[in-house]
Amino acid sequence: MTLVLLAAPLLTGWVRKVKARLLRRRGPPLLQPYRDLLRLFGKEAVLAENASWLFRTAPYLIFAFTWVAAALVPSFATGLMFSWTGDLIAIIALLGAARFLLALAGLDIGTGFGGIGASREVMIAALAEPAMLMIVVTLALIAGATQLSTIATFMLSGVQGLRVSLALALVAFVIVALAENARIPVDNPATHLELTMVHEAMVLEYSARHLAMIELAAALKLLLTCALLICIFFPFGMANAGDAARGYALGLLAYGGKLALVGAILAVFETAIAKMRVFRVPGLLGAALMLSLLGLLLLYISRGF
Amino acid sequence: MIPAALCVAALAALGLFGAAAARLPAGRWGVYGASLGLSVVLMLAGIDALAAPPSGLTLPLGVPWIGVHLRLDALAGFFLVVVNLGAGGASLYALGYGQHEKMPERVLPFFPVFLAGMNLVVLADDAFTFLFAWELMSVSSFALVIAHHRESGTMFAGYVYLLMASLSALLLLLAFALLAGPEGHYAFALMRARAVTPGMAGAVLLLALLGAGAKAGLIPLHAWLPLAHPAAPSHVSALMSGVMTKVAVYGFIRIVFDLLDGKLTGPPAWWGAVGVLALGGVTAVGGILYALMESDLKRLLAYSTVENIGIIFIGLGLAMAFRATNFPAGAALALTAALFHVFNHAVMKSLLFFGAGAVITATGARDMEQLGGLIHRLPQTSFAFLIGAAAISALPPLNGFVSEWLTFQAILLRPDMPQWGLKIMIPTDGALLALAAALAASCFVKAFGITFLGRPRSAPAAAAHEVDRFSRAAMLGFAALCLLAGVLPGVLIDRLSPVVSVLLGARLPAQSTVPWLSIIPVAASRSSYNGLLIFAFLTAATLLTVFVIHRFAARTLRRAPAWDCGFPDASPAMQYSGASLSEPLRRVFGTTLFQARTVVTLPPPGDTGPARIVKSRRDPIWDFLYAPVGQAVSRVADVMNHLQFLTIRRYLAFVFIALVTLLLALALWQ
Numbered sequence: 001m002t003l004v005l006l007a008a009p010l011l012t013g014w015v016r017k018v019k020a021r022l023l024r025r026r027g028p029p030l031l032q033p034y035r036d037l038l039r040l041f042g043k044e045a046v047l048a049e050n051a052s053w054l055f056r057t058a059p060y061l062i063f064a065f066t067w068v069a070a071a072l073v074p075s076f077a078t079g080l081m082f083s084w085t086g087d088l089i090a091i092i093a094l095l096g097a098a099r100f101l102l103a104l105a106g107l108d109i110g111t112g113f114g115g116i117g118a119s120r121e122v123m124i125a126a127l128a129e130p131a132m133l134m135i136v137v138t139l140a141l142i143a144g145a146t147q148l149s150t151i152a153t154f155m156l157s158g159v160q161g162l163r164v165s166l167a168l169a170l171v172a173f174v175i176v177a178l179a180e181n182a183r184i185p186v187d188n189p190a191t192h193l194e195l196t197m198v199h200e201a202m203v204l205e206y207s208a209r210h211l212a213m214i215e216l217a218a219a220l221k222l223l224l225t226c227a228l229l230i231c232i233f234f235p236f237g238m239a240n241a242g243d244a245a246r247g248y249a250l251g252l253l254a255y256g257g258k259l260a261l262v263g264a265i266l267a268v269f270e271t272a273i274a275k276m277r278v279f280r281v282p283g284l285l286g287a288a289l290m291l292s293l294l295g296l297l298l299l300y301i302s303r304g305f
Numbered sequence: 306m307i308p309a310a311l312c313v314a315a316l317a318a319l320g321l322f323g324a325a326a327a328r329l330p331a332g333r334w335g336v337y338g339a340s341l342g343l344s345v346v347l348m349l350a351g352i353d354a355l356a357a358p359p360s361g362l363t364l365p366l367g368v369p370w371i372g373v374h375l376r377l378d379a380l381a382g383f384f385l386v387v388v389n390l391g392a393g394g395a396s397l398y399a400l401g402y403g404q405h406e407k408m409p410e411r412v413l414p415f416f417p418v419f420l421a422g423m424n425l426v427v428l429a430d431d432a433f434t435f436l437f438a439w440e441l442m443s444v445s446s447f448a449l450v451i452a453h454h455r456e457s458g459t460m461f462a463g464y465v466y467l468l469m470a471s472l473s474a475l476l477l478l479l480a481f482a483l484l485a486g487p488e489g490h491y492a493f494a495l496m497r498a499r500a501v502t503p504g505m506a507g508a509v510l511l512l513a514l515l516g517a518g519a520k521a522g523l524i525p526l527h528a529w530l531p532l533a534h535p536a537a538p539s540h541v542s543a544l545m546s547g548v549m550t551k552v553a554v555y556g557f558i559r560i561v562f563d564l565l566d567g568k569l570t571g572p573p574a575w576w577g578a579v580g581v582l583a584l585g586g587v588t589a590v591g592g593i594l595y596a597l598m599e600s601d602l603k604r605l606l607a608y609s610t611v612e613n614i615g616i617i618f619i620g621l622g623l624a625m626a627f628r629a630t631n632f633p634a635g636a637a638l639a640l641t642a643a644l645f646h647v648f649n650h651a652v653m654k655s656l657l658f659f660g661a662g663a664v665i666t667a668t669g670a671r672d673m674e675q676l677g678g679l680i681h682r683l684p685q686t687s688f689a690f691l692i693g694a695a696a697i698s699a700l701p702p703l704n705g706f707v708s709e710w711l712t713f714q715a716i717l718l719r720p721d722m723p724q725w726g727l728k729i730m731i732p733t734d735g736a737l738l739a740l741a742a743a744l745a746a747s748c749f750v751k752a753f754g755i756t757f758l759g760r761p762r763s764a765p766a767a768a769a770h771e772v773d774r775f776s777r778a779a780m781l782g783f784a785a786l787c788l789l790a791g792v793l794p795g796v797l798i799d800r801l802s803p804v805v806s807v808l809l810g811a812r813l814p815a816q817s818t819v820p821w822l823s824i825i826p827v828a829a830s831r832s833s834y835n836g837l838l839i840f841a842f843l844t845a846a847t848l849l850t851v852f853v854i855h856r857f858a859a860r861t862l863r864r865a866p867a868w869d870c871g872f873p874d875a876s877p878a879m880q881y882s883g884a885s886l887s888e889p890l891r892r893v894f895g896t897t898l899f900q901a902r903t904v905v906t907l908p909p910p911g912d913t914g915p916a917r918i919v920k921s922r923r924d925p926i927w928d929f930l931y932a933p934v935g936q937a938v939s940r941v942a943d944v945m946n947h948l949q950f951l952t953i954r955r956y957l958a959f960v961f962i963a964l965v966t967l968l969l970a971l972a973l974w975q
Contacts, residue, residue: 044862047862047864047865052680061843063846068846085833085835085838087834089832090710090839093701108758109867112874112881120889122886122890129742130740137717146714213854282889
C-alpha cells in the first residue's frame with residue numbers, strides 16, 4: 001500500500017518528462033510532482049465562503065477510495081494479503097465512488113466551472129464504467145473468476161493463448177483508461193483553458209492540502225490503471241506467493257520496467273494526437289463499449305475466441 | 306401466524322379510528338404510533354417465520370366454499386419483513402411529517418388500511434384472499450394518491466393509477482383462473498398439487514409477468530408510477546415506491562416460483578426466462594434514462610424505482626433461466642441477488658423519499674431548479690440523503706453495491722448454455738445492468754448535487770429549516786441500515802437461504818462460516834467481497850491521512866470568495882442547473898430515444914429582445930402505446946354514446962337480438 005503511494009507521483013513525473021522531451025523541451029525534473037505536493041501541503045488552505053462539510057471532507061475520502069482500490073491491485077507479486085477483500089468489480093466500484101464524490105465536490109460551491117466539470121465527468125463516467133465492467137466480465141469468463149489474483153495467475157500460466165476477445169478487451173481497456181484518467185484525447189491534464197476542462201474544472205476551487213490530496217489521488221489512479229493493464233494483459237515476470245526473495249526482486253524490477261514502458265507509450269500517444277471535442281467523446285467511448293460487448297458476445301458464442 | 310393475522314386485523318380497524326379522530330392531534334399520534342407498533346410486531350413475526358416451518362390458518366370468512374386461507378412460510382416471512390420495515394419507517398417518519406398535512410382526514414383513515422392490504426397480500430394462501438387484498442392495497446393507495454386532489458395533475462395521476470391497477474388485477478385474476486382450472490382449486494395448496502400443461506404454464510407466466518409487472522412498474526407498463534408516486538404525501542410515496550412495488554414482485558415470485566414450480570410437469574421452458582430478462586434489462590436502462598431527464602425530485606425518485614425493479618427482474622429472469630436449464634446452484638445465487646435487492650431497494654428508496662419529503666416540508670418545492678444549498682440548512686437530512694444516493698448508485702461499502710455485485714456474479718456463472726436465446730440475452734443484460742448502474746450514479750449526482758449543494762436558487766430554499774426529530778430519526782435509521790447491510794451482507798444472505806432453498810431446492814454456501822465475514826457466492830478463488838474490511842480500510846485510510854496532514858503539514862484555513870477562474874458570478878441563477886447538468890447525457894441518449902430537441906432563437910442584430918432556448922422531448926412509450934389506446938377508447942365511447950338516446954322500442958330490439966345471439970352461441974357450443 002505504501003509502495004503504490006510512494007511510486008505514484010514518480011510515474012506522473014515520468015510521463016511529463018517524456019512528453020517534454022518529445023516536444024524537444026527539457027521538462028521538469030522527475031521528482032517535481034513530489035515537490036509540488038510538499039509545497040501544497042505546507043500552504044494555508046483557502047476555502048470558498050459557501051463551501052460545505054462535503055467540500056472539505058471529499059478530498060480525503062476521494063484519496064482513501066483510490067488508495068484502497070490501488071492497494072487491491074497486485075503489483076509485482078500475486079497473492080496479496082488482502083486481495084480477497086474485493087474483486088475487480090469492487091475496484092471499479094471504488095473508483096466510481098471516488099468520482100461520485102469528486103463530481104459532488106465540483107457542484108458544491110455553485111460556480112459555472114464546477115458544474116461544467118461535473119456534468120461532463122458524469123457523461124464520461126456513464127459510458128466508461130459499463131465498458132470497463134464489460135471488459136471485466138470478458139476477463140472473468142476467460143479466467144473463470146473476477147478475483148484479480150486468480151486472473152493474473154491464469155494469465156501468467158499462458159493457457160489462454162491468443163484470443164480475439166482478449167484483443168478487443170485490450171483496445172477497449174486502453175480507451176477507457178484514457179477517459180478514466182482524464183488524458184488526451186478525452187481531457188487534457190495540463191490545460192486550464194475554460195471550455196476544454198473536465199477534471200480540472202471540478203477541482204478549480206481547491207487549494208493547498210485539499211488540492212494536494214486530489215492530485216495525489218489522480219496520480220494514484222494513473223498508477224492503478226497502468227498496474228491493472230500490466231497485471232491483466234502482461235503479467236509475465238510477476239512473482240508468485242511462495243517465491244523466495246530473489247523472485248520478488250525480479251518481479252519488482254519487471255514491474256518498474258513495465259510501468260516505465262507504459263508511461264512512455266502514454267506520453268508518445270498523447271503527443272501524437274489532439275484533444276477531441278467534448279461531444280465526440282461519447283462516440284469514442286461508445287466504440288469502447290461496443291468492442292467490449294463484442295468480445296463478450298464472442299465468448300458466449302464460442303469458448304474458442 | 307395468529308399474532309400476525311391479529312395485527313393485520315388491528316391495522317384494518319385502525320383505519321376506522323383514523324376516520325373518527327382525523328381532525329384531532331391524537332389521531333395522528335394514535336394512527337402512526339399504532340402502525341409503528343404493529344409493524345414492528347409483524348416484522349418480528351416475519352423474522353421468526355424465516356427459520357420456522359410454514360404455519361397456516363383458515364378462517365370461515367369470505368366466499369363460503371373457499372374461506373380465507375392464510376399461510377406464513379419463509380418467502381412470506383421475508384416479504385413481511387420488507388413490508389413492515391418500510392411501514393414502520395414510514396410510520397415513524399409520519400409522526401413528525403404528518404403534522405404538516407393540511408387534510409389529515411384524507412390520509413389517516415387510509416394509511417393503516419393500505420398497510421393491512423399489503424400485509425394481507427403477503428399472507429394470503431388462496432386466490433380469492435390474494436386478489437381481495439391486492440385490490441384493497443390498490444384502492445386504499447388510490448385514495449392516498451388523490452389526498453391532495455386540488456393540486457394540478459393529482460386527479461389525472463389517480464385516474465391513470467386506477468386504470469393500471471385494474472388492468473393488473475384483471476391479468477392476475479386470469480392467471481389464477483388458469484391455475485385453478487375448471488374444478489375451481491382456488492387454495493394455493495391445491496394449485497401446487499395440480500399439474501399444468503406447458504402451454505398453460507406459459508400463459509400463466511405471461512399473465513403474471515404483465516399483471517405483477519404493471520403493479521411493479523415494468524416498462525412499458527410503468528406509466529402510472531411516475532405520476533402516482535410523487536402525487537401522494539411523501540411517507541405514502543415511500544411506501545408505494547419502496548414497499549408496494551415489492552409486494553408486486555412477491556406476487557410474481559409466488560406464482561412463478563411456487564405455484565408453477567414444475568415439480569409435476571418438469572422444468573419450465575427456458576424462453577419464459579428470455580422474456581423476463583429482456584423486460585428487466587429494458588426497464589433498468591429505460592427507467593434511469595427517464596429519471597435523468599427529470600427535474601422534479603420525487604418524479605426522479607419514482608423513475609429510479611422503475612430502474613431498480615428492472616434490476617430485480619433481471620435477477621429473477623436469471624434464476625428462471627438457470628432453473629430451466631437444471632442448474633439449481635446458479636438459480637439460488639440469482640434469486641438471492643434479486644431478494645437482496647428487494648430488501649436494499651425498500652430501504653434506500655424509503656430513505657430517499659423521506660429526504661424528498663423533508664425538502665418539501667422545509668422549502669415547499671419539489672422542483673430541483675428551485676432548490677440548492679440545502680446542505681447548510683438541513684445538515685442531517687442531507688447526510689442521510691447522501692448515504693441513500695450513494696447506496697442506490699451501487700457504491701461500496703453500502704448495500705446497493707452488494708446486491709448488484711451478486712447479480713453480476715450470477716450473470717458470469719454460466720457462459721455455456723445450450724439455448725441461443727439465453728446465450729445472447731444474458732450478456733446483453735450484463736451490459737444493460739452495467740449501463741444502468743453507471744447512469745444511476747450520474748442521476749444521483751444530479752439529484753443530490755442540485756438539491757443540496759451549490760447556492761440556494763430561491764428564497765424558500767435559502768430560509769429552510771431542519772425538519773423535526775421523528776423524520777430525522779427515520780432517515781438516519783435507514784441510512785444506518787444501508788451501511789449495515791452493505792458491511793455485513795453475509796448475515797442477510799444466510800437469513801435468505803431458507804427462502805431460496807424452499808423455492809429452488811438449493812442455496813448459497815453458508816456465509817457465516819467464512820472467515821472475516823466475507824461473502825463468497827461460489828468459491829473463494831472465483832470471487833469474494835468483504836464489505837466490512839473495505840469499510841475498515843476506507844475509514845483507516847481517511848483517518849490516517851487526516852491525522853498525518855493535520856499533524857505534520859499545514860492546518861490553517863481561510864475563507865474567501867469563490868475563485869471560479871477569476872469570473873465570480875453574483876447571481877445563483879448562473880449556476881449549473883439540473884437540466885444543464887444532464888444536458889450531455891440528454892444529447893447522447895435522448896436525441897433518438899426521447900426525440901429531445903433544443904431550439905435556440907436569437908434576436909436579429911439591433912433587436913434588444915431576449916434570446917430564447919426551448920427544449921422539448923417526447924415520451925415514446927406514451928406516444929406509441931398509451932395515447933393510441935386512449936384515443937381508440939374515446940372513439941369507441943363516442944360511437945357508443947349514440948346508444949344512450951334511443952327509443953324504448955329499439956332498446957327492446959337490442960335485448961331481443963342479444964338474447965337470440967347468446968342462445969345461438971350456446972346451441973352451437975353444444
